Amino acid sequence: MFDAKIYIERRKHLATEMGDGLIVLAGNKPVPMNYPSNTLRFRQDSNFLYYCGLDYEDIALTIDCVTGQSTLYGDDLSVSDIVWEGERTSVKKMAEQSGVDSFKSSSDLQKNIGARKDLHILPVYRDDQKFFLQSLLNVSEISSSKSLIACVIKQRSIKSDYELSEISSALEITSQMHSIAMRSTRDGLLEQEIVGLMEGYALQNGSRMAYPVIFTINGEILHSNVYDNVMKSGDLALNDSGAESPLHYASDITRTFPVSGRFTPIQKDIYDLVYEMQQTALEFCKPKTSYKDAHLAAAKKAVMGLTELGLMSGDPEEAVSKGAHALFFPHGLGHMLGLDVHDMEGLGEDLVGYDDKNQRSDQFGLAYLRFSKDLEPGFVLTVEPGIYFISHLIDQWKADNKLSEHINYAEVEKFKGFGGIRIEDNIAISDKGYSVLGPHIPKTTEEIEDIMQS
Template identity: 45%
Template sequence: MPIFSPFNFNYKVMFKPEIYSARRQKLKELLSDGLVLLLGNTDVPMNYADNTYHFRQDSNFLYYFGLDFQGLAGLIDINRGNDMLFGDDVDIEDIIWMGPQVSLKENAAKVGCTQTAPFKELFNEITKAINAGRKIHFLPPYRAENKLLLHELLGIHPAKLNEYRSLDLVKAVIAQREVKEAGEIEEIKKACATGYNMHLAAMKMAHPGCWEQTIAGTMEGIAKAQGASASFPIILSQHGETLHNHSHSGYLEEGRLMLVDAGAESLSHYASDFTRTTPVGGKFTQQQREIYEIVLAANNYTTAHVKAGITYQSAHLKAAEVIAGGLKQLGLMKGDVQEAVKAGAHALFFPHGLGHMMGLDVHDMEDLGQIHVGYDEEIRPIDQFGTAYLRLGKRLKPGFVITNEPGIYFIPALIDKWKAEKINTDFIDFGKLEAYRNFGGIRLEDDLLVTESGCELLGERIPITPEEIDTSVNKK
């Protein structure tokens, strides 16, 4: 590499200018007054300033201003109704190195914005507004660079910025972004198509002796070759019960289950998110298959019953009942299934939520606060181990895109804790559990579009029945 740093001046815009103008117009209608400040992201150094990670624009900025390069900020004036984009044009010297460039003005036109100004003008605009006593709405920052910038712009200590973020703006953005437009769904489907290819490649490699990293790296390569990147760091593990496992240092072993949780980010930065659990070599043991069929039943039950109007909290609890019912048949749980779920006994095996929103972020809008994204005045979180981790509880609307990801895990540390503390002993047969200590974990995840009458599976369904999986692993 000879001289300078990468410069991301990717000025392709995904949707028509009217789309972005309409989104900003809607936002103006949802708020009563003040200015909305939306900061774009900047390049982040890996190991020195000029060697940066791949650029990822802020999702809120992308949604309202569409431009996918660094060094930008948008200002939406609720009272006057105008939108401004701040950023710097490339100077003449740089053009020698970078070839002809498009001006900020031309780029702004692509997202329906006519007013542009150099970045430093943002400081003047904000100062003017503050001096005039006007409200500046901003979202909670997650990047250290933007914390420093907001501190400079607003004089709020970096550690206090989240307290001063605009809850009105948070709620307005969620109200808009949670219902996906037709164009957005098309983009999500592209991410799903790449996710499909990633998972099929993983299945094909699921043979004894294969290095986990070879599979994870190959999947990332497919994500990069067909879209922007993976939508989150790939989880690929023969210890599916270790929910945090991001190490790929092992080699596949006969008799183990390979859990792969991975999705793609499309070129337009929409996400997919799928999980499949594949027996190494393609064939389940009897014990594995029995547990697998329960998880598959919970997944299928959810897809069959999700529709606009139900709450996802209720769907989560129904899936928990399917799991508890299946485990009861195997003798691992006992007693009344509904009582067991009420008591939270299923959470020993299914200790996480059924799913979350998905869109421009794989956990859509998580930067805005999960409580505001997943819950509302009607549906509040349930404070019980397991269900407490459900990210999405509220009533579903047509146009929501959500994940459906039940799982069953055998977590030795958790089993030992419950056994020692005699938790839910009425519903769990700890003796029978011993034979499952080294089982691992199974999760099966699909992406759903909620409609009036039901839901639509997004993308071609990745092989999921034991027979389909065997075929995919052993296809030449």
């Protein structure tokens, strides 16, 4: 945990911003995997962690926005529980560690909130939270507080130095995971063997994954969690993986590399283009610049490069405005990063990534941009352009003769089976621009080939 003063200040700030009412934050409960007593590994709610840091099951927190007083609700384990689970920190000690003003039994929560009409609750994304709140409030539908959502997003969007340190500590482990993957990948191995090495390294170092590992020779599948392919020379392996810090701050890094240890000429051409897309996007990563502009600049760079390779044609700006680039770059440039790998997405992606000035597009590809707002000092984001050759998408667009004035389908057909390439880093926005967080992870084709040959 951070020092109690940090959580006290966060709660004080939130109560002041809200002004009135009672905030109810429900911690997560154990979730059965396949029968009640066989539960999934526990992960605390990120908003609960942000405001009190307590990583325990079956506790709840209230914050009185008028008095600023906070109360922790929970029960100490019974002897029967201790026999199976061992001791855990007492509720009294939890309150002290987090600087919470008072603590009470779980049974007191319903009594204390009673029939209050001024409750503030965040959106519910898990059934255990939903059922708990329905029972607690004696309602069938849970209404979330728009004002609370807005205040939490505003507060959590700006990362402190303490938070940046946590993300950097996660990246220390993640950098080693990626190095292990590059050094260990070779012809004839199953993808799952590399995944096991990475996850094992994280576990050995007191960490776990911030999200399920994406490691695949089918890089055109954006979020593949299937690891049963045999890797062969000539394949590209895409590794999108990141560890959590001890306090559950996420990292999120992607590298793509050749199974053989050497890029073929065409693999190098496409890889270098994705690298240039990222470098172009990074030039836009500074305060008061829209992240959508960074995305579109990367898309324009993609069109220019693909035109040189004979896959596209015409004016790059016109091609981007029509969305022609999305056949090859069908996702957004990146997203916020913090206690969640897609930070605060449970509060509403549009609320986190968009505002009155920056509205979400309905154009294919651009519609998947998770973050579009003007950048501010303290924001932490991923920057992850990519180029993919997705056979089903190519077939669909070709059948419709879609944007054929910009896409050379005869040449594109030759790239079916190529896979996909994505490069991703995590950055923090400062007054002067941006900084790449964490240790350097081999990224250029030369660096990747060097580490794979070492």
